[in-house]
Amino acid sequence: AQSVAQPEDQVNVAEGNPLTVKCTYSVSGNPYLFWYVQYPNRGLQFLLKYITGDNLVKGSYGFEAEFNKSQTSFHLKKPSALVSDSALYFCAVREWGDDKIIFGKGTRLHILP
Amino acid sequence: GAGVSQSPSNKVTEKGKDVELRCDPISGHTALYWYRQSLGQGLEFLIYFQGNSAPDKSGLPSDRFSAERTGGSVSTLTIQRTQQEDSAVYLCASSPPGSDGYTFGSGTRLTVV
Numbered sequence: 003a004q005s006v007a008q009p010e011d012q013v014n015v016a017e018g019n020p021l022t023v024k025c026t027y028s029v030s031g032n033p034y035l036f037w038y039v040q041y042p043n044r045g046l047q048f049l050l051k052y053i054t055g056d057n058l059v060k061g062s063y064g065f066e067a068e069f070n071k072s073q074t075s076f077h078l079k080k081p082s083a084l085v086s087d088s089a090l091y092f093c094a095v096r097e098w099g100d101d102k103i104i105f106g107k108g109t110r111l112h113i114l115p
Numbered sequence: 116g117a118g119v120s121q122s123p124s125n126k127v128t129e130k131g132k133d134v135e136l137r138c139d140p141i142s143g144h145t146a147l148y149w150y151r152q153s154l155g156q157g158l159e160f161l162i163y164f165q166g167n168s169a170p171d172k173s174g175l176p177s178d179r180f181s182a183e184r185t186g187g188s189v190s191t192l193t194i195q196r197t198q199q200e201d202s203a204v205y206l207c208a209s210s211p212p213g214s215d216g217y218t219f220g221s222g223t224r225l226t227v228v
Contacts, residue, residue: 008157034215036215038219044221045206045219045220045221045222046158046206046208046217046219047219048216048217048218051215051216053215092157092158094158096215101146101163101165101171102148102160102163102171102174103148103160103215103217104160105150105157105158105159105160106157106158107156107157108157108158
């Protein structure tokens with residue numbers, strides 16, 4: 003069965019600095035990988051996904067993620083953090099042939115002004 | 116409608132009572148998913164409906180939990196004999212045919228006292 007690990011419960015970054023939120027996954031076949039964001043008192047929003055092709059995927063709000071098959075990772079990155087990026091971020095995986103997405107436990111990102 | 120609608124937005128119930136949570140997906144979305152978000156537990160998959168196929172119930176935590184989807188549209192998640200550990204935010208999502216993208220509702224916050 004597929005699974006996702008987000009090793010950090012919380013990440014603190016100073017505004018203007020680059021940020022990375024880590025994610026590793028486990029699937030038996032080819033993975034479909036996703037990042038979602040949850041802002042306070044708002045629903046989950048889709049950020050980006052990797053299905054196939056270029057390992058570097060660009061998404062909403064200036065975020066990007068890099069698929070690394072050898073390390074089974076899909077870390078979320080942004081070159082310059084904004085205070086408004088503070089939110090709860092979820093990594094997720096879908097296994098080929100299975101329609102459901104499995105989410106990680108989430109990483110709370112705090113951008114310090 | 117424009118988005119996934121969930122009702123009620125908040126529900127407080129006494130331990131041992133039954134509750135019903137409703138999800139109205141986006142029109143035309145054939146797939147519907149229920150997840151549970153508990154503090155520190157991330158997003159836990161509960162059940163998945165796809166068109167007229169048998170639902171994937173593999174995530175339901177106990178036989179107190181059940182869900183149905185009538186007419187391929189509205190879904191109801193029922194929790195019987197609620198327990199305090201059932202307290203969580205219950206999220207519904209839907210997606211159109213052939214898409215990997217979920218649209219989430221705002222959730223129902225269930226508190227069992």
